[in-house]
Amino acid sequence: MSETRLAVADVSVEFTGLRALDHVSLSVETGEVVGLIGPNGSGKTTLVNAISGQVKLATGTITAAGVTLSGLSPRAIALHGVSRSFQIVRLFNAMTVLENVEAAALAKGASRAVARERAEALLDEFGLAPKADELGDSLSYGDKRRVEIARALAAEPKFLLLDEPAAGMNDAETETLLHTLAALPKKRGLGLLIIDHDMGLIMRLCHRLHVLASGRTIAEGSAAHVRAHPAVIEAYLGK
Numbered sequence: 001m002s003e004t005r006l007a008v009a010d011v012s013v014e015f016t017g018l019r020a021l022d023h024v025s026l027s028v029e030t031g032e033v034v035g036l037i038g039p040n041g042s043g044k045t046t047l048v049n050a051i052s053g054q055v056k057l058a059t060g061t062i063t064a065a066g067v068t069l070s071g072l073s074p075r076a077i078a079l080h081g082v083s084r085s086f087q088i089v090r091l092f093n094a095m096t097v098l099e100n101v102e103a104a105a106l107a108k109g110a111s112r113a114v115a116r117e118r119a120e121a122l123l124d125e126f127g128l129a130p131k132a133d134e135l136g137d138s139l140s141y142g143d144k145r146r147v148e149i150a151r152a153l154a155a156e157p158k159f160l161l162l163d164e165p166a167a168g169m170n171d172a173e174t175e176t177l178l179h180t181l182a183a184l185p186k187k188r189g190l191g192l193l194i195i196d197h198d199m200g201l202i203m204r205l206c207h208r209l210h211v212l213a214s215g216r217t218i219a220e221g222s223a224a225h226v227r228a229h230p231a232v233i234e235a236y237l238g239k
């Protein structure tokens with residue numbers, strides 16, 4: 001079993017009357033960015049939820065660096081080095097930007113001094129230092145998203161799952177985010193799994209793509225391979 005891999009093997013997820021994921025396998029190595037794409041309702045968020053322990057598996061297993069995650073609580077999974085952001089940002093609105101990021105480091109067991117230092121470095125990295133003392137509630141949408149990613153990183157994950165990190169951002173914010181995200185895998189030695197509808201962002205950021213349609217994998221590989229794949233063209237351009 002690889003010590004550097006997040007491995008989703010043969011995973012299915014069922015909701016009442018619906019198989020949202022049907023025997024999906026996917027892997028992310030530390031140091032690489034994998035894009036998870038597919039039409040609305042194809043199971044992308046469900047896959048991220050399955051990895052982070054928010055939904056139960058009907059079949060399959062998920063491991064990170066050789067440790068079995070499937071069956072563990074979301075908190076235990078986070079402690080094993082898998083962090084995520086949500087499609088709908090979840091911040092502590094009554095806490096400052098700095099406190100929000102610091103809290104995530106404290107939750108992972110860092111001392112107060114280390115948590116403060118780590119949070120300040122992350123605010124710098126994400127261009128949030130000038131907003132350190134602002135309340136979560138008062139931030140623009142784009143800033144909230146960046147705080148959420150900084151917070152996920154404060155736990156020093158080996159794998160980071162991002163669900164539409166650029167949603168609601170303007171072009172300039174998206175461009176800045178792209179550069180910050182692109183630097184993460186090498187800088188922090190982490191693997192990134194990213195869902196986004198912005199194909200420009202996905203194509204430029206990701207080393208590999210994994211395409212879902214109706215809960216099944218229909219293509220995977222390089223952007224060029226995936227873009228030319230007949231099943232992908234059909235899934236996107238209609239029935």
Ligand code: ADP
Nearest residue numbers: 015016020038039040041042043044045046047
């Ligand atoms: P995507 O992220 O690709 O848009 P989702 O993973 O959100 O797709 O959804 C996949 C399918 O599972 C959709 O048909 C959706 O309606 C359904 N689904 C997602 N979450 C739930 C849930 N908690 N209960 C019931 N059905 C769900």
